[in-house]
Amino acid sequence: MKHDRLYYTQMFFDPIMQIARILANLQQAQASAERIIDLIETEPDIKDTDEVVEKYGTLLNPKRENWEELIGDIEFKNVSYKYPEVEKYIIKNVSMKIEAGEKVALVGVNGAGKTTLVSLMCGLLVPTEGDVLIDGHSIYEYNKAELYRFFSMVPQEYTLLPSSIAENVSLCEASERDVERINYCLKQAGLWDKIQSLEYGVESCLEGRYNPEGVRLSGGEIQKLLLARSLYRNAQILILDEPTAALDAIAEDEMYRKYNDTVLNTTSIFISHRLASTRFCDRIYVMDGASLIESGTHEELVKSGGKYQEMFEVQSKYYKEEI
Numbered sequence: 001m002k003h004d005r006l007y008y009t010q011m012f013f014d015p016i017m018q019i020a021r022i023l024a025n026l027q028q029a030q031a032s033a034e035r036i037i038d039l040i041e042t043e044p045d046i047k048d049t050d051e052v053v054e055k056y057g058t059l060l061n062p063k064r065e066n067w068e069e070l071i072g073d074i075e076f077k078n079v080s081y082k083y084p085e086v087e088k089y090i091i092k093n094v095s096m097k098i099e100a101g102e103k104v105a106l107v108g109v110n111g112a113g114k115t116t117l118v119s120l121m122c123g124l125l126v127p128t129e130g131d132v133l134i135d136g137h138s139i140y141e142y143n144k145a146e147l148y149r150f151f152s153m154v155p156q157e158y159t160l161l162p163s164s165i166a167e168n169v170s171l172c173e174a175s176e177r178d179v180e181r182i183n184y185c186l187k188q189a190g191l192w193d194k195i196q197s198l199e200y201g202v203e204s205c206l207e208g209r210y211n212p213e214g215v216r217l218s219g220g221e222i223q224k225l226l227l228a229r230s231l232y233r234n235a236q237i238l239i240l241d242e243p244t245a246a247l248d249a250i251a252e253d254e255m256y257r258k259y260n261d262t263v264l265n266t267t268s269i270f271i272s273h274r275l276a277s278t279r280f281c282d283r284i285y286v287m288d289g290a291s292l293i294e295s296g297t298h299e300e301l302v303k304s305g306g307k308y309q310e311m312f313e314v315q316s317k318y319y320k321e322e323i
Contacts, residue, residue: 072100072267079130092290105278108287152235166202189228
């Protein structure tokens with residue numbers, strides 16, 4: 001009798017829990033959709049618009065008619081950012097320059113402003129103070145569509161479509177895909193052997209809510225697929241915002257080095273909590289308390305006795321011997 005009560009209680013509550021999960025997912029989807037719409041519709045502050053249009057116009061600099069001619073220099077000039085109606089600055093008076101083709105790491109504790117910094121870099125956010133320059137031109141000189149094409153970002157929270165591998169790499173309709181380029185990018189990313197083992201190759205569908213029989217990729221294979229996606233985009237500036245956080249230290253180190261070896265001529269910004277994973281970078285910038293406090297190579301910063309050295313020593317007991 002006791003077991004019967006448990007059974008019927010579970011039968012009663014399971015559908016309620018499922019409905020609660022669905023409602024939570026719907027709320028999350030609505031919030032995400034609202035953020036995307038806000039992002040698409042956001043324009044520079046009204047107080048700046050007239051001045052910006054008068055000084056720069058609304059289109060890309062006429063000398064840059066072909067966006068692929070972008071060199072890839074990035075410069076922050078006394079940039080600060082805070083959310084509207086909030087007193088606390090997330091970024092405060094940051095100045096730095098990233099040379100074209102340079103591999104740079106942004107490191108710091110949670111809340112140090114790393115993701116906000118790259119959002120400002122991409123034009124996803126507008127500086128409260130200061131200016132961001134791309135190839136010596138203010139981001140205000142570029143319209144949004146042109147500016148976004150310069151960047152390829154691999155975020156920590158990514159999305160895989162429950163569709164073919166080809167569509168997940170190209171992110172476009174079948175009629176618009178360059179199949180040869182898709183194959184090339186998958187080879188460069190180190191996923192080609194996996195693709196060849198699949199019955200339908202690049203047309204194999206990934207596992208998803210609507211296709212539970214699809215191909216299931218491991219964590220490392222997903223990262224390789226994201227690398228192929230970023231290569232297919234062929235942007236001049238690549239940003240990796242801790243996409244390998246779910247991998248162990250050794251796997252993250254290997255994946256970051258794979259990115260580094262594959263995108264040789266691309267300006268690349270690597271964000272990672274694991275400092276050993278950014279040792280190969282040309283330069284490392286250290287963020288703390290909304291400010292840029294240190295910069296240099298891994299070796300220079302370890303010897304400096306500053307914040308980076310302190311963070312590295314704390315982490316080293318977990319992965320120093322492994323890596």
